[in-house]
Amino acid sequence: MKRFIACIAIATLLAAAGCKQGDTPAPAAKPGAAYDSGGSLKGDFGPPQGKPIEAVLTSPPHVPPPTGRDYPAKVVVELDVVEKEMEISEGTTYTFWTFGGTVPGSFIRVRQGDTVVFHLRNMPDSKMPHNIDLHGVTGPGGGASSSFTAPGHVTRFTFKALNAGLFVYHCATAPVGMHIANGMYGLILVEPPEGMPPVDREYYVMQGDFYTTGKYREKGHQGFDMQKGIDENPTYVVFNGAEGSLTGDNALTANTGENVRLYVGNGGPNLVSSFHVIGEIFDKVWFEGGTRYNENVQTTLIPSGGAAIMDFHVEVPGSYVLVDHSIFRAFNKGALAILKADGAERPDIYSGKEVDAMYIGDQANANLAAVGAAVKAEKAGELTVDDQIEAGKALFAGTCSTCHQASGEGMPGVFPPLANSDYIAADPAHVPQVILHGLQGPIKVNGKDYDSIMPPMSQLTDDEVANIATYVLNSWGNPGGQVTKEQAAEIRKVKPANASEGH
C-alpha cells in the first residue's frame, strides 16, 4: 500500500505514465532526472569565453565591483594564507590565521557559470598547513581535499560556479574548529547571470566568535582556548575580526537618499547571528544568501557557515548600529559596528536625537586608543597616573556614565554623584570596591539619601578597574590618588557586606 501511494506521488510529480500497483520501475526510466531542479542544472553556460580574468579581491569592508559580464569566463583567483598577530581589541593581540591577511578573508566575486581557477598559497613563515572549502563549489569537500597546502607551497584546483548566491569559504584543516576560530573564513559572491540590482554602496561584514585564554578585553597577547571553543563560550563576538573594526573612524559610511547593500557572513565557528541594524529596516533580505528575497525585515538569522544579503534605503542621517541582537554579544563581547549616514535632517520622518555615548558607549568612539597607550606604557614599566586617567576616562564613557553621567553629577534621587563625593573622600578604596562588588542599601552622599542598587562590574579586567578608579579619584574635585591593577586584583577577592548581588 505504501508503495502504491509513493508510486502515485511520484507519478503526479513527474506526470510519468505506467505506474501500477506492484510495478517495479524500469531501471532505464530514471524519473528524477526529468525534473528541472533549477540551480546547478541551469548554471552551466558552457565553456569559458574570452581571455582569463584576474579576480579583483578586496579586503573587508570593501566589495569588488560587479563583474559586468554577460558571458562565462575563466576567472583566476590567487589567495594567500597569512598567519599574523593583530589586535582583537584595543591593547589585546591575537595570532590570527587569515585568507589574504585580513579577517574575514578577501571578498571574491564571480558570475554564475564562470570557471574559477583557484590558487591557494600558504606563506613560507606559516606554522600550519591550511586548505579551503568554498560553499559555492559543486564537488566533494568544496575544494578542501585538493587545496591542502603546507607552509611555503601553492596548490591549484578548478571549479565551475554552478549556483548563484553568497557563499562562505573557510579552512577545513583539522582541527577545523580551531582554524575557523582563528579567523579562516570569508565570502564569495556568485552573481546571478543578470547581476545584482545596482545600489549606491556595497559593504562586506562578517561575524565571528573568538576564544581567548584571558577575559574579554584582558590586555596583552592572548592565546586560543580550545576548551572555551568546545564549550561554545566565546570571549569575543565581533564583526570583521576585531572589536572596533567598524566603529569610530572605521565606521561604514553612507549618505541619506542612498541605497546600501550589506553582504553579511557568519564564520562562526559556533554561534548563529541574529543580525540587526538599530534604527533601520531591511527593505530586502536575500535570506541565507540564496535567490529569493524577503521584504521589510527587522532581524535576520545568519547561521554559522552562512550568509545573507540585505538592502536598505537611508532616509534619516545619524549613526546606525549593526549588532548581533543576542545582545550581550553586542555590548559585552564586541559584536557592534556603526554605519554613519550623512545628510539633511528629516524631522518629518524622525524627530529623535542622535544615538549617543549612553547607548553605544565606549565602543562607538575611537578614544579607546588611550586604553591601548596605557597598556603599552605599562609594558614598558612607564605607566603614569595621567595614562591611567586618560584610559579610565575612555572606559568610564558607556560603562559608568550611563548612570552617573559623563559629568559625574549623577541624577538627583536616583544615581549619587561621583563629583565631589564625600562618600569617596571618606575612603578612596570605596571606588574600586564599589566597581567590583556593586553596592546596595541606604547610603548618604553629599547630604542626600540613596537607597538603590549598583550592579557589580566584575566583568571588567583588573587594569580596567584600576584605570576607571584612578580617573574617578582624579576628577571633579575628588581627593586624587592612584589604584593599581594589583590592588584591584586584591579587592576583587574580598566581598564587602554591602555588596550587591547583581540584580
Ligand SMILES: [Cu+2]
Ligand atoms: Cu587553516
